[in-house]
Amino acid sequence: MLSFLQIIILVFGFLRLLTDEILRSRNISHITSLSKSLPDQVKGVMNDQEWTECSSYTLEKSRMSRVEDMCSFILLSSVLVFALPWYFSEWTQGASVSPWVCSLFASAFLLLIQVPDLFFDWFRQFGVEQKYGFNQSTKQLWITDKIKGFLIGFPFLFVLIGFLDWLFRLLSSIFPSFWWILAFCAFFSVQLLIFILWPKLILPLFNKLTPLDDGELKDRLMKLATQTGFHAKSIEVIDGSKRSTHSNAYFTGFGKFRRIVLFDTLVEQMSIDELEAIVAHEIGHYRLGHIPKRLIISFLVGLGGFAFIDYLSKSEWFYDGLSLPTESMGSLAPLIVIISLYSGGFTFWISPISNIFSRKHEYEADKFAAISTGKSTFLSSALRKLYKKNKNFPLPDKWLSFFHHSHPSLMEREHALKDLKL
Numbered sequence: 001m002l003s004f005l006q007i008i009i010l011v012f013g014f015l016r017l018l019t020d021e022i023l024r025s026r027n028i029s030h031i032t033s034l035s036k037s038l039p040d041q042v043k044g045v046m047n048d049q050e051w052t053e054c055s056s057y058t059l060e061k062s063r064m065s066r067v068e069d070m071c072s073f074i075l076l077s078s079v080l081v082f083a084l085p086w087y088f089s090e091w092t093q094g095a096s097v098s099p100w101v102c103s104l105f106a107s108a109f110l111l112l113i114q115v116p117d118l119f120f121d122w123f124r125q126f127g128v129e130q131k132y133g134f135n136q137s138t139k140q141l142w143i144t145d146k147i148k149g150f151l152i153g154f155p156f157l158f159v160l161i162g163f164l165d166w167l168f169r170l171l172s173s174i175f176p177s178f179w180w181i182l183a184f185c186a187f188f189s190v191q192l193l194i195f196i197l198w199p200k201l202i203l204p205l206f207n208k209l210t211p212l213d214d215g216e217l218k219d220r221l222m223k224l225a226t227q228t229g230f231h232a233k234s235i236e237v238i239d240g241s242k243r244s245t246h247s248n249a250y251f252t253g254f255g256k257f258r259r260i261v262l263f264d265t266l267v268e269q270m271s272i273d274e275l276e277a278i279v280a281h282e283i284g285h286y287r288l289g290h291i292p293k294r295l296i297i298s299f300l301v302g303l304g305g306f307a308f309i310d311y312l313s314k315s316e317w318f319y320d321g322l323s324l325p326t327e328s329m330g331s332l333a334p335l336i337v338i339i340s341l342y343s344g345g346f347t348f349w350i351s352p353i354s355n356i357f358s359r360k361h362e363y364e365a366d367k368f369a370a371i372s373t374g375k376s377t378f379l380s381s382a383l384r385k386l387y388k389k390n391k392n393f394p395l396p397d398k399w400l401s402f403f404h405h406s407h408p409s410l411m412e413r414e415h416a417l418k419d420l421k422l
Contacts, residue, residue, distance in 0.1 A: 002081065005321025010077055012345035017073045019348075023404070024062050027397040031055050031062075034395060041411055042394060045384045050391075057132045058393040064128060068120050075116060076341055085323035088334050095330025099169060103162030106333035110340060111154060118146065129244065132391060137243040145243075148205055160190070161333055168313070168332040184306040188299055199252045199259070209236040209261065217272050221260065221279050228372050230283045235260045237267060246390050249278050251286060269389055274382035277369050281379060284368030290361045297357075309335060351403065358406040363416050376417040383410055 002010075035055035038048050046054060087109055093102040125142060129135040137145075167186060171179035203209065212218045212235040225232045232251070240247065240263040247266035252259060260279055267275065285291060312318050313335055319326050328334045370376035387394050387410050394410040401409065408416070 003321045003323065005318065006080060006323075009080060009342050009345065013073055013076065013342070016345050016348045017069055019403075020069055021066065023397070023400045024066055027400040028059060028062055030395075030397040031059055031393060035059075039395065045394065045410070046388055050388060053132065054388075054391040054393055057128075057391040060128050060131075064120070064124065071116065071120075075113070079113065079341065080322075084338070088324050088328055092325055092327050093331045093333055094325075094327035095169065096327070097331065099165035099331065099333070100158075100162045102165055102331045102333035103158050106161050106337050107154060107157045109337055110157065111150070113341065134245050134391075135243075136241055136245060141243070145206060152202065152205070161336055163190075164336065165332040169330075172313075180306040180310040181303070184303050187306075188302060192295075195252075199261075203238075207242075208239045210239075211235070212237055212262070212267075217267075217275060220272060220276050224276055224280060224372065225260070225283065228280065228283050228287055230258075230260075230286060232258055232260050235262065237262050237264050239264055241265045241268075247386065249275075249282055251282050265389075269385055270382055271378075273373075273378040274385065277373050277375075277379035278382050280369035280372040281365045283372070284365035285361065288361070288364050288368060290365070293361075305339075309339065355402070355404070355406050359408050362407050362413070366413055366417060367420060370417060370420050376420055380414050380417050383413060 032055075035052065038046070038051045042051060087105075091105050093105060122142070125135055125137060126139065164183060164187060167183045168179065171182050175182065199209075212221070218235060221235050222232070224230075225235075230251075236259055238261050245265055247263045247269055249260070249262045249266055252261060260282065262275070262279075266278070270278065309332070313329060313332065316326055316329065319328055322338065324334060366376075366379060369379050373379070386392070392410070396405065396409055407413075
C-alpha cells in the first residue's frame, strides 16, 4: 500500500506530466493550424518549403517528447514504489557505512536510472535529427561519446556525493544547526571551479577548439571585445559540425580564462557583420552582469535547497514514508538520490519565474548588441538565419513559451529591436 508521502510525490509528478501534455497538445494544434500556409509574419524568414519542414520538425520533436515524458513518469513511479525501498534496504547506507561506499551505491543507482535515456538519445540523433539533415555524428562517435561521458561522469558523481556525505557527517557533528551553510559553500565553490576548468580540461576530450584564423573577422571581433570592455584572451572555433549542423556561440570562463567560442557551423553560415552582432549579444550578457546575477540567484536557491536537505535529513517520517530504513538517516547519499529524481515535480511550477528573468536578459543583451554595433539589422538578420538553419519554430504557443522557453521568440525579439532608437 502506498504511503501518503509516496502519493504526494506521484501526484506532483503526474500533475507535471499532465500540464506538459496540455501545453504540448496546445502547441501541436497551434503549429498544425499554422503549417497549412506560410504566415505573413514569417515571410522573408522562410519560404513555403522551409516553413513546412520547420513545422514538421517541431511537431516530430514534440511527439517524441510526449513518449519520453510518459516513459520517464512510469519509470520514476516504479522506482519510487519498488526499486528505492528494495535497493536501500538491501544495501543499507548509514553512519556505520563509509561515505564513499554509500556514494558508490548512490552513484550506481543514479546512472542505472539513466540507461533508458540512451535509447531516446539514439533515436533522436539517428532518427529525428538525421531525417531533417542535422546529424553529422557517426554511430561509432556516438558510442565513444557515451563511453567518455560515463568514464568522466561516474567518477565525478562518486566523488561529489562522497564529498558531500563526508562533509555532512563531519560538520553536522560539530555544527548541527548550520552545517548545511558550510557544506553548500563548499559545494558551490566546487561548481565554480568546474565552470572555470571545464573548457580547458573536459571540453577538449569531446571537441577540438582552434584559434580563429587571422583576418577581418578576428580583427573586428577583437576590436569589438576591446571597445565593449570584454578583453577576451582569445576567440576560438569549436568543431560542432562533426556532430550536428546546429550552430551557436557563447563565452566561457572567468578572468584570464575568459574566451569567446564560435561554432564552426556558425562561422560558415553568417556574414562578418552578423557574427559581430552575435558576439556583441554574448558580450552583453557579461557586461550587463547577467552571469553574476544568475550565480547569485543560483546561490540563494541552492542555499535554500540545502536548508531543506537539512530538515529532511532529521525527519524520520520522510524515510518511513518512502519505506527506507531509518539507518539511512546517517548518510546524505540516499537523500541526494531522492532529491535528484523527484524534485523536478515540485520545482517545475516555479520554472516560469526563471524563464521570465532569462527572457528579460535576452532582450537586454539584444539591445546591448544593437547599440555596440550601431545597428539592429545585423542582429535581426543573424537571428533569422539561426531560426531558418536550425528549423526553430518562430511562432510558438504563448503558454508553452511561458512555461518552457528561456528565450523570446524571433518575432518578439525583432519587435523589441525595431522599437530601439539608435
